[in-house]
Amino acid sequence: MKAVRGTRDLLPPETALWSRIEATAREVFARYNFGEIRTPIFEETALFARGVGEETDIVSKEMYTWEDRARAQSEKTQSLTLRPENTAGVVRAYIEHKLGESGQLQKLFYIGPQFRRERPQKGRYRQFFQIGAEVIGPTHAGSESPLRDAEVLEMLASLLDALGIEGWTLKLNSVGSAADRPAYLARLREALAPVVGQMCADCQRRAETNPLRVLDCKVPEDQPIIESLPRIADSLDAASREHFAAVCAALDAAGVVYALDHRLVRGLDYYTRTTFEFTHGGLGAQNALLGGGRYDGLSEAIGGPKAPGIGFAIGQDRLVLTLQAQQQTAAERADACIAPVGEAQNAAALRLARELRRSGLRIELGDGSFRVRKSMELADKLARQIVLLGEDELASDLLTVKDFSTGVQTKIPRADLAAHLLAARSATI
Ligand code: AMP
Numbered sequence: 001m002k003a004v005r006g007t008r009d010l011l012p013p014e015t016a017l018w019s020r021i022e023a024t025a026r027e028v029f030a031r032y033n034f035g036e037i038r039t040p041i042f043e044e045t046a047l048f049a050r051g052v053g054e055e056t057d058i059v060s061k062e063m064y065t066w067e068d069r070a071r072a073q074s075e076k077t078q079s080l081t082l083r084p085e086n087t088a089g090v091v092r093a094y095i096e097h098k099l100g101e102s103g104q105l106q107k108l109f110y111i112g113p114q115f116r117r118e119r120p121q122k123g124r125y126r127q128f129f130q131i132g133a134e135v136i137g138p139t140h141a142g143s144e145s146p147l148r149d150a151e152v153l154e155m156l157a158s159l160l161d162a163l164g165i166e167g168w169t170l171k172l173n174s175v176g177s178a179a180d181r182p183a184y185l186a187r188l189r190e191a192l193a194p195v196v197g198q199m200c201a202d203c204q205r206r207a208e209t210n211p212l213r214v215l216d217c218k219v220p221e222d223q224p225i226i227e228s229l230p231r232i233a234d235s236l237d238a239a240s241r242e243h244f245a246a247v248c249a250a251l252d253a254a255g256v257v258y259a260l261d262h263r264l265v266r267g268l269d270y271y272t273r274t275t276f277e278f279t280h281g282g283l284g285a286q287n288a289l290l291g292g293g294r295y296d297g298l299s300e301a302i303g304g305p306k307a308p309g310i311g312f313a314i315g316q317d318r319l320v321l322t323l324q325a326q327q328q329t330a331a332e333r334a335d336a337c338i339a340p341v342g343e344a345q346n347a348a349a350l351r352l353a354r355e356l357r358r359s360g361l362r363i364e365l366g367d368g369s370f371r372v373r374k375s376m377e378l379a380d381k382l383a384r385q386i387v388l389l390g391e392d393e394l395a396s397d398l399l400t401v402k403d404f405s406t407g408v409q410t411k412i413p414r415a416d417l418a419a420h421l422l423a424a425r426s427a428t429i
Contacts, residue, residue: 004126005120005126006117006118006120006125006126006127007125007126007127008125014320014324017320017323017324018129018316018320021131021163021316021319021320021323022111022131022316024159024162024163025109025111025131025159025163025314026109027162028155028158028159028162029109029133029155032107032151032155033107034107034108034109034133035107035108035109036108036109036110036111037090037093037108037109037110038110038112039083039086039089039090039092039093039110040083040089041082041083041112041113042080042081042082042083043080043081043083043088043089043092044078044079044080044081045063045065045079045080045081046079047081047088047089047092047302048063048081048083048084048085048088050301050302051087051088051091051092051270051298051301051302052084052085052088052268052269052270053210053268053269053270055209055210055269056210056267056268056269057267058084058085058116058267058268059084061117062084062116062117062118063081063082063084063115063116063117064081064082064115064117065079065080065081065082066079066080066081067079067080068080082115083114083115084114084115084116085114085130085268085313086110086112086114086130086132086313087132087134087268087270087295087298087311087313088270088298088302090108090110090134090136090311091134091136091295091298091299091302091304091307091309092302094106094136094299094304094307095299095302095303095304095305095307099136099137100137100138100304100305100307103138103140103141104137104141105135105136105137105141105142105143105148106134106135106136106137107133107134107135108133108134108136109131109132109133109134110130110131110132110133111129111130111131111132111316112129112130113127113128113129113130114127114128114129114130114313115127116128121285121286122284122285122286122321123283123284123285123286123315123317123318123321124286125317128315128316128317129315129316129317130313130314130315130316131313131314131316131319132292132311132312132313132314133152133155133311133312134309134310134311135148135151135152135309135310135311136299136307136308136309136310136311137307137308137309138305138306138307139306139308143307143308143309143310144243144296144308146243146244146246146247146250146274147246147250148310149247149250149273149274149294149310150246150247150250150251150254150256152292152310152311152312153170153172153247153251153256153258153276154251154254154256156170156278156290156312156314157170157256159314160278160289163319163323164323164326164405165280165289165319165322165323165326166326166405167280167281167282168278168279168280168289169259169278169279169280169281170256170257170258170259170276170277170278171258171259171260171261171264171276171277171278171279172247172248172251172258172259172260172261172264172274172275172276173232173260173261173262173263173264173265173274173275173276174232174233174236174240174241174243174244174247174273174274174275175212175232175265175266175271175272175273175275175293176232176235176236176237176240176272176273177237177239177240177272177273177296178272178296178297179237179239179240180235180236180237180240181272183235184230184232184235185211185212187230187235188211188212188214188229188230189207189211191228191229191230192207192211192214192229195225198225199214199217199219199222199225200217200219200221200222202217202219203217203219203222210269212265213265213267214226214229215229215263215265216263216265216267226263231262232262232265233262240273243273243274244273244274247274248260258276261277264276264277266291266292266293270295270297270298270301271293271294271295272293272294272295272296272297273293273294273296274293274294274310275291275292275293275294276291276292276293276312277289277290277291277292278290278291280318280322282321282322282325282326283318283321283322286318288315288318289314289315289318289319289322290312290313290314290315291312291313292310292311292312292313293310293311293312294308294309294310295308295309295310295311296308296309330384333381333382333383333384334362334363334364334382334383334384335356335361335362335363335383335384335385335421335422335424335425336356336361336363336364336383336384336385336386336387336401336421337363337364337365337366337379337382337383337385337386337387338352338353338356338363338364338365338366338387338389339366339370339375339379339386339387339388339389340366340367340368340370340389340390341368341370341388341389341390342368342370342390342391343367343368344368344391345368345389345390345391345394346367346368348389348394349365349366349367349389350365352387352389352414352417353365355418356417356418356421359418359422360422361418361421361422361425364379364382364383366379376402379404380404383404384403384404384405384424384425385401385402385403385404385421385424386401386402386404387399387400387401387417388400388401388402397413397414397415398411398412398413398414399411399412399413399414399417401417401420403424
């Protein structure tokens with residue numbers, strides 16, 4: 001017998017990487033004062049239907065749902081579902097345990113498996129693992145403040161950096177609130193009506209059931225039509241516009257880099273205002289490392305009090321894939337590239353390379369044809385760090401070293417260089 005399609009066993013040594021990721025996530029969440037929540041792996045089907053949305057792909061096609069038999073006369077059969085995501089479960093727990101009555105913001109994180117009947121491929125499984133967090137609470141506790149959005153995004157940037165994920169992109173959008181979304185949907189439906197016949201079958205269905213998701217379509221032939229559709233940003237009311245501008249301003253102030261993506265809508269209905277995704281080029285078709293956003297109406301949609309919130313879910317499987325690919329490239333790259341900046345330094349560069357190689361380091365050696373931009377790009381592919389050797393460096397014995405993974409440039413005494421490069425190697429592997 002074999003593990004069911006779309007599920008897999010995780011074995012050593014790979015499980016060590018899974019544990020390290022979880023430990024780092026716990027450490028970072030603790031720094032932001034989050035506490036852990038563990039909710040059941042299955043819930044009543046109605047929770048996801050009402051929370052995530054009947055018309056979403058997740059609820060309409062992907063859930064593992066069964067009728068749970070009654071064991072006694074007094075019991076009723078119940079429709080139950082393996083959780084396809086965890087925000088609905090956390091908000092259900094928030095309501096059930098009256099967490100809002102404390103008057104404080106609840107900052108909760110979780111780590112665990114989720115289940116969706118998707119077509120398995122690289123980075124997409126039927127049992128997959130998410131590391132997520134939610135910030136939720138009554139409005140008077142500040143749960144609607146744009147500072148919460150910015151703090152969550154800044155925490156994610158810090159977490160990905162702490163994990164050593166290189167080259168991620170934060171994509172950001174606002175999908176409007178319950179107050180201004182209907183106006184946008186009306187404009188979108190109107191614009192779609194004359195053109196939807198020329199679009200793919202999925203878009204034709206979505207135009208009926210969930211028009212926002214048309215913006216998500218990846219079919220190349222549909223792209224010119226989608227680009228011509230009205231943009232959400234132009235339909236936001238003053239309150240949503242101000243909220244989004246404040247999120248962006250706080251991120252700018254904190255130095256978190258993002259790219260606005262006016263077509264970023266997410267596959268779950270509960271999102272309002274800020275929505276985001278962190279993507280990674282190395283992942284191929286399934287390039288989202290994580291996704292999230294604000295859900296100001298979710299608690300009320302499942303029968304609770306008003307409790308605005310914001311949260312995210314990171315695909316742990318995709319973190320693992322990204323880190324494994326990075327380790328592979330790191331292992332293939334030299335420890336450093338020695339770059340003499342002119343012919344006059346060629347001989348000294350050869351001497352330095354010999355010295356470092358004798359310390360067991362893997363060294364690439366350039367020559368005096370060094371051109372800052374081009375040579376840097378080339379060296380980035382070949383080596384983890386570059387050591388610049390110019391007149392000043394040779395005179396002072398202080399070498400300029402740039403680490404490509406962090407972008408940090410420092411001056412290092414020649415005598416310490418071998419130890420510095422060896423330490424960098426053990427930090428990445
Ligand atoms: P979502 O809950 O759909 O917003 O997804 C959040 C994150 O979970 C995504 O960005 C992925 O990294 C991950 N994810 C979602 N579905 C799957 C899946 N079937 N297999 C692996 N990871 C997934």
